[in-house]
Amino acid sequence: MSERATTTKPSPARTSSAKGSAKREALLSTAEELFARQGYRAVGIDTLLAEAGVAKMTLYKQFGSKEELITAVLERLAGEITSSLTARLATATGGSHGRILAVFDWLADWVRSPAFHGCLFIKAASEYPESGERPRQAAETFKAGCRELLEEQCRELGIADPERLARQLHLLLEGALVLSFLERDPQAATHARDAAAVLLAAA
């Protein structure tokens, strides 16, 4: 890890476009991985910096505090998930229920990916439980967005009570996230898809 600093150019702050510096990116992606695997409070700043190959001052210049770094990680992740999911929805085929089942297919892929170690938003709400704490706020915002996305899909299907069905589907989704992490079994997501199909058929 350390010999690189003397042999190769440490990526000379390419363009440094406001918020897009390479060091900032390294911090965000390293933080995401370490926090996912070990938890937020369990990972110290120093560990994170060593892993990312970044100096402490850079972190505090870019983010101001550990909690803000966590918030930035969550916001970046929320954007990535949203765009990945909507891209998948755009190509969804199948019957009228295809779009919603595609959400659960996407979920099944997510929990199967080797980078999945539980939902970072749920963990954030657990470790920062106060309403005023930014990580918890980021988690609440993201999960509310998930429910709205589901609700919109239900609405487009002309379901009688779209809000009710969306909330039920959301329960399945969150349950699948928790159980696939807790039992280390991605099958939970496919069971959620099965259950979603039943709820859809009944609505």
Next chain:
Amino acid sequence: MSERATTTKPSPARTSSAKGSAKREALLSTAEELFARQGYRAVGIDTLLAEAGVAKMTLYKQFGSKEELITAVLERLAGEITSSLTARLATATGGSHGRILAVFDWLADWVRSPAFHGCLFIKAASEYPESGERPRQAAETFKAGCRELLEEQCRELGIADPERLARQLHLLLEGALVLSFLERDPQAATHARDAAAVLLAAA
């Protein structure tokens, strides 16, 4: 909190039946509340001891380490939940689906109680994610028990595929735990009950 030590008898080790000392109980219930509200790593030993009015040596004599205390809290809680739930099931009325819907009624009561601040088992698995860590093991054991309880109820109903239905119901249950904590809205549990009724009717 502190004046008691000088004015009243600090409960002179009544009977001290092996594992049932009063101090041990104080530690367990205080720990449960603080961990639930703030998280495991966020609560330091000293805070916990001050709140419980117990000396440090007592904690380490009784439990050996913080992680073992956490494990003991989880095991005690698992026992309480199991007996409370099975007591409820014993008195469950209603149609053939009554027993299973009673589980969700019980859940609705739980998440409505003021002491509810999210599921301690899910939080434990988040903060102690390694397979070898005792809190995570306690969480896995408890959640597996939940699934088995559900499966047994399904089996008694003569459902075609009891394991499959039990897993689906379990997803709803866990989803309700997460969302009622995350959105601070106990309604999640009643939505879970509604969805469970749909799944039952379809099976």
Next chain:
DNA sequence: AGCAAAGTAGACCGACCTGTCTGACCACAA
């Protein structure tokens, strides 16, 4: 060439962490 901006390593800070240890207190039983 010269300068400002960004990044560097690492010392440093006070607070807090888990866990150990000492020495005393107190209720009760022999």
Next chain:
DNA sequence: TTGTGGTCAGACAGGTCGGTCTACTTTGCT
């Protein structure tokens, strides 16, 4: 009376925490 076992307060140890600061180097732009 004399243990004895559980508990007490609090000092202590060794580490880690998040965060600040200084002094230096590298970089890109002019």
